[in-house]
Amino acid sequence: AQRVTQPEKLLSVFKGAPVELKCNYSYSGSPELFWYVQYSRQRLQLLLRHISRESIKGFTADLNKGETSFHLKKPFAQEEDSAMYYCALSDNYGQNFVFGPGTRLSVLP
Amino acid sequence: GAGVSQSPSNKVTEKGKDVELRCDPISGHTALYWYRQRLGQGLEFLIYFQGNSAPDKSGLPSDRFSAERTGESVSTLTIQRTQQEDSAVYLCAASQDRGETQYFGPGTRLLVL
Numbered sequence: 001a002q003r004v005t006q007p008e009k010l011l012s013v014f015k016g017a018p019v020e021l022k023c024n025y026s027y028s029g030s031p032e033l034f035w036y037v038q039y040s041r042q043r044l045q046l047l048l049r050h051i052s053r054e055s056i057k058g059f060t061a062d063l064n065k066g067e068t069s070f071h072l073k074k075p076f077a078q079e080e081d082s083a084m085y086y087c088a089l090s091d092n093y094g095q096n097f098v099f100g101p102g103t104r105l106s107v108l109p
Numbered sequence: 110g111a112g113v114s115q116s117p118s119n120k121v122t123e124k125g126k127d128v129e130l131r132c133d134p135i136s137g138h139t140a141l142y143w144y145r146q147r148l149g150q151g152l153e154f155l156i157y158f159q160g161n162s163a164p165d166k167s168g169l170p171s172d173r174f175s176a177e178r179t180g181e182s183v184s185t186l187t188i189q190r191t192q193q194e195d196s197a198v199y200l201c202a203a204s205q206d207r208g209e210t211q212y213f214g215p216g217t218r219l220l221v222l
Contacts, residue, residue: 032208044152044200044213086152090208097142097208101151 002027004089004100012106013077021072021103023061023087033063033070034088036099044086047072057081077107113203113214121220122191130186130217132201139181140207144200145170146216152200158184159207191221 003026013019025031035047048056050063050070061072070087087100114133122128134141143155154168158178169175173191178184188195198218202211 034210036211043215044202046210046212049210097154097157097211099144099152099154 002031002089002091002096002098004087004098006085006087006100006103008103009101010104010106012108014108015079016076019074019077019081019105019107021085021087021105023070023072023100025068025070025087025089027068027089027091029091030065032090033061034090035059035061035070035072036086036088038084038086040083047085077105079107079109081105082107113201113212115199115201115214115217117217118215119218119220121222123222124193125190127187127189128191128219130188130199130219132184132186132203132214134182134184134201134203135212137181138203138205138212140204140209140211141178141184142202142204142211143176143184143186144202146198146200148197155186155199157207188219191219193221195219196221 005024007022033050036044037047038044059072059074061070063070082105084102084104086102090097116131120128139160141158145153145155156169156176157165173189176186196219198216200216201214204211
């Protein structure tokens with residue numbers, strides 16, 4: 001069965017510092033990976049998906065099949081990046097969709 | 110439409126009562142999911158609907174939980190004989206197809222006293 005892990009429940013960084021939110025998955029096929037974000041008092045929303053290969057709000061994520069990882073990175077964190085981040089996986093048949101437990105990012109001034 | 114909507118936004122109920130939560134998905138989005146999010150925790154999958162196929166109920170925590178969906182429109186999640194541990198935010202999400210980007214509603218915050 002598919003599984004998504006996010007080892008950090010809470011990650012605190014200072015404004016302007018680089019940030020990396022870790023995501024690892026277990027799936028034997030070719031997964032599709034997503035990052036979702038939930039800002040305070042807002043609904044959960046898609047941040048980016050790996051097939052788009054785009055940068056959203058300065059964030060990027062690269063799928064590393066060898067390490068089964070999809071870490072989310074930003075070179076210079078901003079205070080408005082403080083939020084809950086969820087990594088998610090869909091199998092290549094679109095049959096199953098699994099969310100990780102989430103990491104709360106706190107960007108300190 | 111404006112996106113996925115859910116009602117009520119907040120619900121306070123007494124232990125043992127039944128509650129019904131509603132989700133209005135985006136028109137044309139055939140896939141609909143229900144999740145539970147307990148305070149300080151991640152998303153817990155409950156149930157999934159796809160068109161007229163049999164729903165995937167594998168995430169429902171007990172037989173007190175049930176959900177229905179009429180075609181590709183409104184869905185209701187019913188919790189019977191509520192318990193205090195049912196207190197959580199219940200999220201609904203819709204997507205054009207399973208495995209595609211999910212669009213979330215604002216959630217219903219349920220408090221069981």
